[in-house]
Amino acid sequence: xxxxxxxxxxxxxxxxxxxxxxxxxxxxxxxxxxxxxxxxxxxxxxxxxxxxxxxxxxxxxxxxxxxxxxxxxxxxxxxxxxxxxxxxxxxxxxxxxxxxxxxxxxxxxxxxxxxxxxxxxxxxxxxxxxxxxxxxxxxxxxxxxxxxxxx
Numbered sequence: 001x002x003x004x005x006x007x008x009x010x011x012x013x014x015x016x017x018x019x020x021x022x023x024x025x026x027x028x029x030x031x032x033x034x035x036x037x038x039x040x041x042x043x044x045x046x047x048x049x050x051x052x053x054x055x056x057x058x059x060x061x062x063x064x065x066x067x068x069x070x071x072x073x074x075x076x077x078x079x080x081x082x083x084x085x086x087x088x089x090x091x092x093x094x095x096x097x098x099x100x101x102x103x104x105x106x107x108x109x110x111x112x113x114x115x116x117x118x119x120x121x122x123x124x125x126x127x128x129x130x131x132x133x134x135x136x137x138x139x140x141x142x143x144x145x146x147x148x149x150x151x
Contacts, residue, residue, distance in 0.1 A: 007102035010047035023135035
């Protein structure tokens with residue numbers, strides 16, 4: 001089986017870090033066990049660290065450790081030219097770099113909790129060519145991909 005590569009946006013990465021249960025956390029645990037890979041962009045790391053520092057600063061060091069333990073792969077942000085080439089992928093312009101990063105990383109699934117911008121508009125998935133869903137959607141898909149012996 002080829003490795004399963006999931007791109008997490010900041011909402012999914014944040015959820016997996018702050019919760020001890022749920023699909024986002026389960027995906028982190030599967031990444032720790034090297035059953036899949038979590039990929040993010042620099043922008044995602046910056047957003048997550050900023051939100052944790054603002055909302056629950058006492059867990060910032062633990063969050064960084066969890067990212068390391070989950071073997072998260074951090075990709076460079078796309079260039080401004082790459083972003084402008086794909087500005088039509090989504091109506092919310094600040095999310096374009098996330099889509100471009102996920103596309104460049106050639107991932108199997110973009111994981112997000114941002115239903116308003118990513119999931120309520122089915123054209124986003126079509127335009128970007130990405131499979132996009134919630135952590136629950138991604139976890140279900142991952143389970144379908146894994147051979148019975150590795151679950």
